[in-house]
Amino acid sequence: MTLITDVRLRRVLDSRGNPTVEADVLTQSGGFGRAAAPSGASTGEYEAIELPPSEAIAAARRHAVPRLIEEVHAGNQREVDGALRAADGTDNFSEIGANSAVAISMAAAKAGADVLGAPLYQHLGGAFRGENFPVPLGNVVGGGEHAKEATHIQEFLAAPVGAPSVSEAVFANAAVHARVSEILDERDTPAAKGDEGAWAPPISDAEAFEVVDEAVSDVEDELGFEVRFGLDMAAAELYDDDEDGYVYGDEVKSTDEQVDYVAEMVEEYDLVYVEDPLDEDDYEGFADLTERVGDQTLICGDDLFVTNVERLQDGIDAGAGNSILIKPNQIGTLSDAFDAVELAVRNGYDAVISHRSGETEDTTIAHLAVATDAAFIKTGTVQGERTAKLNELIRIADDAV
Ligand SMILES: O=C(O)[C@@H](CO)OP(=O)(O)O
Ligand SMILES: [Mg+2]
The missing domain is CATH 3.20.20.120 (Enolase-like C-terminal domain)
Known part of the structure; x- marks a missing residue:
């Protein structure tokens, strides 16, 4: 039911007016998730690599999307994220960009939750989460x-x-x-x-x-x-x-x-x-x-x-x-x-x-x-x-x- 049938990527605006990556993930049974990558200014030297959004989108379309569509279930987050890692092939996402990766990863989680009809926090945290708040x-x-x-x-x-x-x-x-x-x-x-x-x-x-x-x-x-x-x-x-x-x-x-x-x-x-x-x-x-x-x-x-x-x-x-x-x-x-x-x-x-x-x-x-x-x-x-x-x-x- 949560088999991924489409992944769409686009550039959208962030709060500084810069472009960032937004992903839509669709599933076989009509599940839908949308998420966008944020972006740091005081970034740490050891962070995963954020590519210019156009490059990140082109690379993800080439390497990651074919490994996701009709291959991976949005409800299985480890499977989604494993496919992203395999598609990238580096330790720091320098091939497809951590901005493409994180947008797809989060959008897939939302699509998985959508199919289940559960709020995202419950899909990610389980039935007993939601009692404590940060x-x-x-x-x-x-x-x-x-x-x-x-x-x-x-x-x-x-x-x-x-x-x-x-x-x-x-x-x-x-x-x-x-x-x-x-x-x-x-x-x-x-x-x-x-x-x-x-x-x-x-x-x-x-x-x-x-x-x-x-x-x-x-x-x-x-x-x-x-x-x-x-x-x-x-x-x-x-x-x-x-x-x-x-x-x-x-x-x-x-x-x-x-x-x-x-x-x-x-x-x-x-x-x-x-x-x-x-x-x-x-x-x-x-x-x-x-x-x-x-x-x-x-x-x-x-x-x-x-x-x-x-x-x-x-x-x-x-x-x-x-x-x-x-x-x-x-x-x-x-x-x-x-x-x-x-x-x-x-x-x-x-x-x-x-x-x-x-x-x-x-x-x-x-x-x-x-x-x-x-x-x-x-x-x-x-x-x-x-x-x-x-x-x-x-x-x-x-x-x-
Ligand atoms: O340093 C931080 O913790 C963050 C968020 O407040 O800033 P930036 O996203 O610029 O790294
Ligand atoms: Mg900080």
């Missing part, structure tokens, strides 16, 4: 590669850890985003927005800590449940080999100073989450920091692990981090993303399912987060391509998908 990490202030003339730290993320429901959590993040804007106004600080819809004010990181801390406390008082915050430092973008350190404008921090700085910020602001606090090759630095503050906060590897089980296993062996960011397009298929979650959970690491800075209205990651029982989902706060995922989470909780 805490949404909401980007409220940011800079780095996502905005010019703003903070060095890429993302300051509201984390409504005490919210009684996913809907209240989503609205809490929106309230923090709104409160940040008021506080910036009070300080006569103009702010543009970055790629993910976070405020991108021309202020120092130290001031951003103050502003976000104040906004989070105000919203916590107003709503009456615990709201904290965290960071994505995207430190691989700050690290400069020539300087042998992390560059914050005129200041350069050595690795030891960077570890001290992050540990101090965790203490001072009671941070609940710190992503990529060190360079993407620095397992040792991650391990030092995890040793110091890993019992108080999540230390999450994004560019460090790139959703890759081998890199995650190296991290587990080294004691580097206690959490992994999961981005399906970093590795190319849903099966690979699930394998990374499974390895993480077996080793006491929390999984955090994540969007990219370039997104579409695709909502697959909302389902993925519920299907995998992930602790957190990072998918912005406002702006259509972000609210698409957040609203889908609300619908899943309301049994309305």
